[in-house]
Amino acid sequence: MTIHDVAAAAGVSISTASKALNNTGRMGAETRERVKRIAGEIGFRPNALARGLLSKRSFTIGLLTNDTYGRFTLPVMAGISEALVDHGVSVFLCAIEDDPALGQIHVDAMLDKQVDGIIASGKRLDRRLPVDLSSLPVPVVYAFTEGSENSVTLRSDDAQGARLAVEWLAKLGRRRIAHITGPEDFFSVRERASAYREVAGDAEPVLYGIWAESWGHEAVGSIWDRPGEKPDAIFCGNDQIARGVVDALRERGVRVPEDVSVVGFDNWEILAAQTRPPLTSIDMGLKELGREAGLTVLALAEGRPVEPGVRKLPCRLVVRQSCGGMSPTE
Amino acid sequence: MTIHDVAAAAGVSISTASKALNNTGRMGAETRERVKRIAGEIGFRPNALARGLLSKRSFTIGLLTNDTYGRFTLPVMAGISEALVDHGVSVFLCAIEDDPALGQIHVDAMLDKQVDGIIASGKRLDRRLPVDLSSLPVPVVYAFTEGSENSVTLRSDDAQGARLAVEWLAKLGRRRIAHITGPEDFFSVRERASAYREVAGDAEPVLYGIWAESWGHEAVGSIWDRPGEKPDAIFCGNDQIARGVVDALRERGVRVPEDVSVVGFDNWEILAAQTRPPLTSIDMGLKELGREAGLTVLALAEGRPVEPGVRKLPCRLVVRQSCGGMSPTE
DNA sequence: TTGAGAAGAGAAAACCTTTTCTCATGCAGT
DNA sequence: ACTGCATGAGAAAAGGTTTTCTCTTCTCAA
Structure with missing residues (x-):
């Protein structure tokens, strides 16, 4: 036809x-x-091929990611797709692990297929993808990954998210707020930790470790085994750690949220909702981030001006039961 | 250029x-x-567009999925991509939730873009996607979702997987093997349960519930609170349930794996590895399934004959520590 | 009645590549 | 010296769409 x-x-x-x-x-x-x-x-x-040949627009963009597990990329992807489907734009998904050769293959394939733009996404916002996208003939938007010079980069505002968490705990009357988090070499860990410090002061130490339940468990052990007053709230670097923390507290007979409030980070639904009690957590708004990334790359593809630089999108607090308290009163 | x-x-x-x-x-x-x-x-x-216009091959396929969370789709996707990237084929990812209208939009967009084929994937192999793919002008392969008449469908062999689990428990000397699983209206639940019955006999009941840790927890409660001999092994319908089971057993002072062996299903790395002790689990080989799906749709796109019907791919046992025992001796 | 202008519709070029067909050249064989 | 053939290379069409340009016809005003 x-x-x-x-x-x-x-x-x-x-x-x-x-x-x-x-x-x-x-x-x-x-x-x-x-x-x-x-x-x-x-x-x-x-026929979109014929149309694209002439118009120089393929109504196709590429999503390059090294987040194989997809915990971060998936919401981003969903947001991109949602934002672009109305504009008739389809998305190539390219999972490149951390393999530069594979990355190059995918980039070449995308360019051959005349994508209108590329969104680079990762699992860590202080690391670059293993492939250079800085001088491609199509616009590139970085989402949740370190971008190149003069590029457009979208990321979550981790400092604001951390403040949100700590201020929420403070509002609930908590005074001794501890912070158990991931490896210090993560930029987001440092950013969250210093925002935490700003709000909570330095009554309690920041405990750096790994992104694992076991670390949350262990950290609680080390706090509760030391002499002196115990925290009445714990702000965790992610939901996995929070889960370990909650489990460890329960095992010690410390009640959550009555005795200690716990806040997680990531709002990883499947984990946060299944923890007992369900975790109050910080949502990085990755879907919105994806949506923004989609609209931004579209704007660039259509030649509309977008000012380069890093744009931080706000996090939001998702209240469940691990802190006590109701939804944010604003 | x-x-x-x-x-x-x-x-x-x-x-x-x-x-x-x-x-x-x-x-x-x-x-x-x-x-x-x-x-x-x-x-x-x-220019792939120009080339595709002429050759009638776009070297592009579409992946349609309603698995938003991506737990099942992601490995499938990775497998597809891995299998096809060598052949220069790129993959459109279309997340359609359960929205028929959205599904139709994506299908239309893919057809416009002259995809060489479509892979339909879901989160449940006894449900169809909310869009009819039975009379498209391009080949369709169903992976981990119910296919239409005369189509090619790839799925995991859940019965074999269940047998693998139960036989492994038996080989370890376990005699009273219980089965705690998901909702009975899932085809895979019934299939796993009857395979379990075949091997384990009917000394212990099958407990149907929901796919949640809380259910595993609760089910252990109901078993241990009843009078009489307790199981020495529990085969769980998925890893979330297994996690709840393991936690509940620990809380009751039952040692895992010394007193009771536990096997999960799905081998959901992030969950299975973080459980204490790490879960022995059944892996459905979704990545291989994706790879097969990719190669199959490619074969169909190239006109090579593929016999229709359901093809079951084998599961495999991943041994961690929740059962005791070493790797399968075979 | 003639001229200008507008309205409606078609011819053809363009996008980029592949493929078939044709043409020209040179060489070997008779 | 002439035929036949192989070799190398170019011209042109095809694929489906959009866009510019041209052409015809009609209406209205002078």
Whole structure:
């Protein structure tokens, strides 16, 4: 079913058919309607390849990611797709692990296929993907990964998220707030920790470790085994750690949230909701981040100006039961 | 950079340039080499749109999925991508939730873009996607979701997986093996349960519930609170349930694996490895399933014959510490 | 009645590549 | 010296769409 068939069926020329369908050109209203009707009847759908060849727009973008497990990329992906599907743009998913060669293959394949733009995404916002995207013939947007010079980069505002968490704990009347978090070499860990410090002061130490339940467990052990007053709240670097913390507290007979409030980070639904009690957590808004990334790369593809630099998107607090308290009163 | 530029730079015609690059046609060896060299130098890459327009092959396939969370789709996706990247095929990812309208939009977009085939994937193999793919002009392969009449469907062999688990427990000397699993209306639940019955007999009941840690927890409670002998092994319907089971047993002072062996299902790395002790689990081989799906849709796209029907791919046992015992001796 | 202008519709080029067909050259064989 | 053939290379069409340009016809005003 090509436009030839439409033209033939409608008894007009190809150009007239094209103009009718695209609402361009001049022609009689009834001619236009007739062509459209016939096109609908025979189920004509324009060949995007041919169209793209001419218009230099493929209505396709590529998503490059090294987050194989997908915990971060998946919401980003969902947001991108959601934002772009209305604009007729489809998304190539390229999972490249940390393999530069594989990354290059995928980038080349995308360029061959004339993508209108590329979104680079990762699992860590202080690391670059193992492939250089700085001088590609198409626009590139970095989402949740370190970008190159003069590029557009979207990331979550971890400091604001951490403040949100600690201020929430403070508002609930908690005074001794500890922070158990991931490896200090993560930029986001340092950023969250210093925001925590700003709000909570330095009554309690920051405990750096790994992103694992076992670390949360262990850290609680080391705090509770030491002499002196115990914290009445714990702000955790992610939900896995929070889960370990909650479990460890329960095993020690410390009640959550009555005795100690716990806040997680990531709002990883499947984990946060299954913890007993369900975790109050900070959501980085990755889906919104994805949506923004999609709209941004689209804008760039269409030649609309976008000012380069890092744009931080706000986190939000998701209240469940691990802190006590109700939803944020604002 | 088009082939025109190559031809001009090499001082030959477009056709000669094309033939040189594709190793077709007849020409002097040195002409061929010169064209290739120059193409490489100026960084020529053929436009896949133009190529696809002519060849009727876009080297693109679509992956349609309603598994938003991605626990199942992600490994499948990784497998597909891995299998196809060598063949120069890129993958459109279409997340359609359970929205028929959205599904139709994505299908239309893919057809417009002339995909060579579509892989349909889901989160449940006894449910169909909310969109009809049975009479599309391109081949369709179903992976981990219910397919239509006369189609090619790939799924895991859950019965075999369940047998693997129960036989492993038996081999370790366990005699009273219970089965705590998900909702009975899942086909895979019934399939696993009847395979369990075949091997384990009916000394212990099958406990149907929901896919949640809390259910595993609760089920252990109901078993241990009843009078009479307790199981010495529990085969769980998924890793979340297994996690709840292990936690509940620990809370009751029952040692895992010394007193009771526990086997999970899904081998959901992030969960299985973080459980204490780490879970022995059944891996459905979703990545291999994805790889097979990719190769199959490619075969169909190239016109190679593939016999329709359901193909079950084997599961495998991943031994960690929740059962005791070493790796399968086989 | 003639001229200008607009309206409606079609022809053709363009996008980039592949492929088939044709043409020209040179060489070997008679 | 002429025929036949192989070799090398180019011209042109094809794929489906959009867009610019051209052409015809009609209406209205002078």
